Amino acid sequence: MSNYKETATQVVEAIGGKENINNAWHCVTRLRFNLKDKNNIPIDKIKKIPGVMGAQFSGDQFQVIIGNTVADVFEEVDLIVGDSDQGDITNSDEGFLSKLFDIISAIFTPIVPALAGTGLLKGFLALAVIFGWTTAESSSYQVIYGLADSVLYFLPFLLAVSTARKFRTSEYLSLALAGAMMYPTYLTAAQNAMQASFTGGEAPAPWHMFGVIPLPLVSYASSVLPIIFSVVVLKYVVNWVKKWMPDSLTLMFTPMVALLITFPIAMVIIGPIGTYAGNFVGDGIAWLFEVGGPFAGLVLGATYPLLVITGMHYSLAPISLTSYAKNGFENVVTPINSVTNLAQSGSAFAVVLRTKNSSMRQIAISSGISASIGITEPAMYGVTLKLKRPFYAALAGGGIAGGFSTFMNLKAYGGGGMPGLFSIPAFIHDKDTMNVVWFIVALALSWLLSFIFTLVLGFKEEVEEEILVEEKPEIVVDPVEKNRIFSPLNGKIMLLKNVADETFAQELVGKGIAIVPTEKEVYAPISGEIKLFPESKHAIGILGDNGVEVLVHIGIDTVELGGEGFNLELVVGSHVEKGQLLGTVDFEGLLAKGVDITTMVIVTNTLNYTDVSPAQEEGIIFKEEELVHII
Structure with missing residues (x-):
């Protein structure tokens, strides 16, 4: 619970506190916010908060992807914000479509558990009738069916x-x-x-x-x-x-x-x-779908994950529920949503087979299981989208399976739980026994095709890791530099715990030290390759020749300056030597604007080492003096 509280607190603080929140709610995997001021939201900072898988704006709605524990985190968010599920959207300045999707999501998301639970129960009741465990005329069936049908009715x-x-x-x-x-x-x-x-009878x-x-x-x-x-x-x-x-x-x-x-x-x-x-x-x-047939199913199957990414998939909820109410079944959204979820699972498990990264393998296993039962965000954000080609493979597999589902006119007779394996009971019907069989075939087809496509397409991560491993032994590192990082600035040392940025203060990015600069020059703290240099020029990431990953983050929230005051011209992929002048920063000008110029020097792969500690904890330091020692 304490972890959920910490995640919720940091997210709310990062988006401007409760005063900046018009409305907050959650879906299956995301916290969703309507914000009063949408400018200057530190998305990169939010993505680094423990428990956060990603963050993005979808239209004018801000979404924080949490994953399976989103309900627990939202409980803590709700305690901080108060009445967060009752936001008034009538004065929002969102665009029409953004507002529409926002409204649909907020209205239908809270009732999903009730629909899922009773829909699943209705499927099991149909299964009981098929296997002769009960009859539709028995009192037990009638009573339980009343429970199963209550939410929809x-x-x-x-x-x-x-x-x-x-x-x-x-x-x-x-x-x-x-x-x-x-x-x-x-x-x-x-x-x-x-x-x-x-019937043509007498009307009342x-x-x-x-x-x-x-x-x-x-x-x-x-x-x-x-x-x-x-x-x-x-x-x-x-x-x-x-x-x-x-x-x-x-x-x-x-x-x-x-x-x-x-x-x-x-x-x-x-x-x-x-x-x-x-x-x-x-x-x-x-x-x-009758006119378009399998082609319509193929298009929706191939694009459904894109709707999920933007949160627009909830716009289909009214269509689904209207079909249940009118026809007693639903043959568009539920079947295609289910097969596309299995597609993400298939791609994730193919990554398990091919990746040589143990961390990625663990993420792919857990997220692949989640995707198979209807929670796809962990697989998409943690695996397939991150590696790109597996995501394309899942789109292809889901599209083909969506076309197959439409061709076979598969029907869901209830909510059936989260779309995926748990939806199988919803496709059971005592008068349409082959419906569930073909649905299982569609799920298997989607999973298998996405699995195979991912294996065939591969992904770049594996190649890049092999090249990196092959190149390392060829680099000759000066023994003096091997376990040391040197100061990139002249200035005053500050411990990370005293930095006015919780992400760095809590060492969420890694261990290191901070410097309050006294001169404008910035030097390379280590010999290595420039791996990170954003357009805002406020951060420099270097992969050292000795394998140490160093981040020099100049100032706090300086990404918002868009490079103003930074006279640094670096090229990602270029090599720098320890002590090399990288450029200058107008620290005096930044101070005049009220910018915190504290500069963090962080070892971002801290977990690879026994210890990362400051060479000194206070006082003045000069460029090329030892700043951090690594064991």
Whole structure:
């Protein structure tokens, strides 16, 4: 728990504290934030926080990739931020699409566990019927099926809560609105009207509200859009009523008036339109896949991981749920999402077989297992995207398997848990026994093709490591320099723990020492190859001829200066000698702007050595004096 708290604290501090957060929530692997000020977010610094796998902006939403422990980290974030899942997005300056994906993600993500658990249970029930362990007429089956079907049937209640939280309105008034839509008397009349339209029987008498307004009879069981739009309207109605309602009466009369205004709008206008719109979208997607066939599945399968990277895959949730509600199954999102997850797993396990890096092998094993059960971010960010070619292999394997899934018209009959191996029970149906068989074939096809493609394409990491190992013995290192790093500056020594940057102060990057410069010249602290020199010129990474990796980080948060004040011209791949003048920095000018010029000299591969310690812990130091000693 302490590690989660440390990760959460550092992330919140890095993005500007709770004061800079409009809204915070999480999905399966990521912390998601709407920030008031999106400028100057130290993404590179955040990526180095323990427990963080990556960080990025997706549109105007800031995402911090955590992995499987995201829920634990978010608990700590929520304690720091407070009411973080109730951010008001109405005043956001995000673009339309960014805001739309943000809203969809925040509304549907919280209900995923309930959908997954009951969907998985529904699959096991179907399996029990197929194997003759029970019958659909037994009381045990009926009771457990009620549990398995409850979340989908009463979906408006769940969506009412998550929508209310997103739009900062009363959850309980929203639930009252959902209860009115799902009230048994109204639902029975709506179902009778629907049955009459199908069979040609006698339709029930028309309903009217207040004796004047005709009330369409529409069943809202399992519906998605009507309750979401109704809660949004409720928010504005409540706020409007509060403006003129006397404070002494608002507790009792504001909820009553708001419901009396919103309810007719919801039942007469929003509900029917939302229902028909949802059916239209569902029919449109089904038509697209019917016309496009396997090609449509191939395209979505090959691009689905790109949607995951940007967080846009949640935009497909309404389509999926609408299909379940209307047809009793879903044959687009769940099958293709499942096979693309297995594709990432297959590529990750191919990396296990080919890599010679023990650390990469361990990451690939754990993330490959996670991907097979539906958590792909660790595999993508830790393995396939990092090595590039395995990611391309997974796109190809997932695309082919997606086309196969569409060709076989695979159907998920429930949420089925996280898309992947745990989705298998969702594809079991007592009247469509081959459906699950072909789904397993699709999963195997995706995994195997991605595995083979990765083995064939290979990846550069292995070659680069071999070259590095071959070159090392050819370098003759001066014995005087072998275990020593020399000062790149004239200045005053400072221990890392006193540096005003927690990443360096806690030695998260590695051990070393800091210097407060007194002169502008910067010299090479070691002989070796320049491996890192960003456009901002604030950091220099050198791979020493003796194998030591040294980072000279000039100033704190100086990346934001964009190179201003830095007169350094280095070329990545070039070789420098210890004591060589690398350039100058206008430290006086930086100080005048309020910039902290403390410069860190860090051994970034500290774990390769028994000990890395300062040659001296205080006082003045001059260039080419011994600064750090390595054992």
